Amino acid sequence: MTNIKLLGRDAINKIAAGEVIERPASVVKELVENSIDAGATKILVEVAEGGKGLIRVTDDGSGMDREDALLAFERHATSKIREADDLERISTLGFRGEALSSIASVAETVELVTKLRSGGIDAVGTMVRVEGGRVVDVRDVGAPAGTSIEVRGLFKNVPARRKYLKSGRAELAKIVEVVTSYAVIHHQVSFELFSGEKTIFKSVRSESWNDPLLRIFGREVARNLVPIEGEGRNVSVAGAAGRENVTRSSPDWIMTYVNGRFVRSRSLTRAVSEAYRTLIPTGRHPIAVVSLRIDPSQVDVNVHPAKMEVRFLREDEVVAMVTDSIRLSLSQAGVVASAAPVAKPLQPTVLGTPVEGTEAEEMGGGYSPIPGGSVSSEGSDLQRTLPLASGRSRFALELAAEPLPGGLRVLGQALQLYIVAEGPEGLVLVDQHAAAERIRYEILSKKYASDTISQELIEPVTLELSPKEVVLLEEWGSTLAEMGFDVQPFGKNAYTVRSVPAIGWRLDSPGAVHDVLMDLFALGKVGTEATAKEEILKLLACRGSIKAGHEMGWKEMHDLLRALSSCASPRTCPHGRPTAVTLSPAELEKIFGRR
Numbered sequence: 001m002t003n004i005k006l007l008g009r010d011a012i013n014k015i016a017a018g019e020v021i022e023r024p025a026s027v028v029k030e031l032v033e034n035s036i037d038a039g040a041t042k043i044l045v046e047v048a049e050g051g052k053g054l055i056r057v058t059d060d061g062s063g064m065d066r067e068d069a070l071l072a073f074e075r076h077a078t079s080k081i082r083e084a085d086d087l088e089r090i091s092t093l094g095f096r097g098e099a100l101s102s103i104a105s106v107a108e109t110v111e112l113v114t115k116l117r118s119g120g121i122d123a124v125g126t127m128v129r130v131e132g133g134r135v136v137d138v139r140d141v142g143a144p145a146g147t148s149i150e151v152r153g154l155f156k157n158v159p160a161r162r163k164y165l166k167s168g169r170a171e172l173a174k175i176v177e178v179v180t181s182y183a184v185i186h187h188q189v190s191f192e193l194f195s196g197e198k199t200i201f202k203s204v205r206s207e208s209w210n211d212p213l214l215r216i217f218g219r220e221v222a223r224n225l226v227p228i229e230g231e232g233r234n235v236s237v238a239g240a241a242g243r244e245n246v247t248r249s250s251p252d253w254i255m256t257y258v259n260g261r262f263v264r265s266r267s268l269t270r271a272v273s274e275a276y277r278t279l280i281p282t283g284r285h286p287i288a289v290v291s292l293r294i295d296p297s298q299v300d301v302n303v304h305p306a307k308m309e310v311r312f313l314r315e316d317e318v319v320a321m322v323t324d325s326i327r328l329s330l331s332q333a334g335v336v337a338s339a340a341p342v343a344k345p346l347q348p349t350v351l352g353t354p355v356e357g358t359e360a361e362e363m364g365g366g367y368s369p370i371p372g373g374s375v376s377s378e379g380s381d382l383q384r385t386l387p388l389a390s391g392r393s394r395f396a397l398e399l400a401a402e403p404l405p406g407g408l409r410v411l412g413q414a415l416q417l418y419i420v421a422e423g424p425e426g427l428v429l430v431d432q433h434a435a436a437e438r439i440r441y442e443i444l445s446k447k448y449a450s451d452t453i454s455q456e457l458i459e460p461v462t463l464e465l466s467p468k469e470v471v472l473l474e475e476w477g478s479t480l481a482e483m484g485f486d487v488q489p490f491g492k493n494a495y496t497v498r499s500v501p502a503i504g505w506r507l508d509s510p511g512a513v514h515d516v517l518m519d520l521f522a523l524g525k526v527g528t529e530a531t532a533k534e535e536i537l538k539l540l541a542c543r544g545s546i547k548a549g550h551e552m553g554w555k556e557m558h559d560l561l562r563a564l565s566s567c568a569s570p571r572t573c574p575h576g577r578p579t580a581v582t583l584s585p586a587e588l589e590k591i592f593g594r595r
């Protein structure tokens with residue numbers, strides 16, 4: 001008796017659909033690509049419940065006749081290619097013939113209404129209704145030229161997949177990303193995204209991508225974009241690159257396209273980042289739009305059913321050309337490359353001056369252990385190298401200061417990462433970031449518990465957010481308010497920030513506030529649960545703590561260790577990493593072969 005069985009058609013379709021349709025945004029992507037391939041000049045996307053309840057994509061493209069409308073729901077039925085060799089010269093966004101079949105197999109109902117644009121005024125439209133993956137109704141209907149596809153109850157018949165979907169707002173944010181990405185590269189098409197009773201995004205047909213870029217990035221970023229172009233063997237590059245003064249804390253605003261297809265390409269993202277390597281600080285990412293036109297035989301777009309990944313035949317050449325093109329454009333725009341900058345430490349609210357009130361008591365001393373630009377470098381206050389030399393500043397400090405808890409004696413700083421100290425149990429290495437993060441986390445936890453975490457800004461900060469970020473802001477609204485943010489609408493996609501969490505350094509610029517918000521949004525989950533708030537406090541503590549590369553003064557090192565010793569859990573940072581490691585005399589002797 002054999003144990004191997006042939007799967008039924010329903011199971012096969014659902015398994016295959018799982019590769020193509022991961023979430024509501026996948027449905028929108030497939031349907032929008034079909035609309036573009038059909039020559040649409042106008043595309044309307046309507047969603048409800050973040051696409052889980054309803055997705056409707058309507059276009060004014062070429063449309064289909066009755067026979068094609070029915071065939072469109074069959075697996076691997078497509079008008080884009082005819083034979084295997086066509087995969088080497090793909091010029092359309094769709095080509096696998098899986099979209100409608102996959103969508104229909106995982107949705108409660110799919111209804112297609114279409115009419116040939118070339119059919120004339122006497123032509124009739126066709127309606128096809130599919131329930132549970134099976135065609136249940138086909139009829140002639142009156143309809144405008146083009147196609148409208150309505151998807152309801154996505155993953156209703158695949159509950160295991162549906163329960164892993166995120167909240168409606170989070171899924172809507174992914175849909176916004178898809179629509180805005182295609183609105184940039186296909187600027188000759190007008191796009192509108194409508195959710196509930198609100199238009200989330202709308203662009204107009206234009207000869208260039210200036211209009212969609214302005215609507216997505218905002219006026220401040222758009223005015224700091226410079227055009228890029230380049231030409232190579234079988235490939236050309238065009239796009240726009242941000243100046244060095246407009247950066248982000250993540251690479252999310254690097255948009256890459258290949259032959260009109262929005263893709264996620266590590267090699268292209270790396271090429272863009274390399275162009276900025278000597279222009280922006282470590283940890284910052286540029287804003288850029290890069291569009292490649294390449295001979296289809298030189299790129300494989302059939303890597304994955306979702307068609308988001310590509311492979312280049314001559315990847316090194318493509319990467320080098322993108323990097324060189326961006327560098328040349330930035331140079332011509334007056335952005336001159338220099339030596340790679342050192343990441344600047346975060347500016348503190350206080351440092352090297354007494355901290356008054358509750359915070360001083362919480363830290364266990366009279367000074368803030370959070371670093372910044374006001375550290376005195378007089379004499380040998382900054383310990384730069386090993387071996388460790390004693391100077392007048394250090395000597396005076398050791399005479400005046402109270403002994404450190406646990407009998408520790410600071411020797412200096414190593415690698416701009418660790419405080420080196422000597423204690424009764426041996427040599428102690430303290431991770432300066434982990435230690436500062438633990439201190440800041442416990443301070444923030446107390447402030448949150450006492451409802452004093454909010455810090456009012458001297459002057460309100462105005463932010464311009466992308467459509468996707470607006471959706472995420474609405475998703476996070478109540479949580480942000482609870483964590484100390486006061487963010488109010490200021491017209492269109494602009495918002496005014498009046499207060500922020502007191503994280504230990506000043507959030508007094510649009511860029512700084514934007515970075516913290518984006519880090520919070522990247523957590524991907526919000527709620528009222530204690531665990532969710534704890535994750536937010538961890539992130540804020542990390543944001544406000546000493547970073548690698550910061551040179552610490554003698555007093556700063558002493559204050560950090562003193563504050564750490566007063567923490568409730570001094571041995572680990574909030575994420576569980578050790579704050580300090582001790583090497584005993586026996587371990588040191590073993591390392592050096594003395595025993």
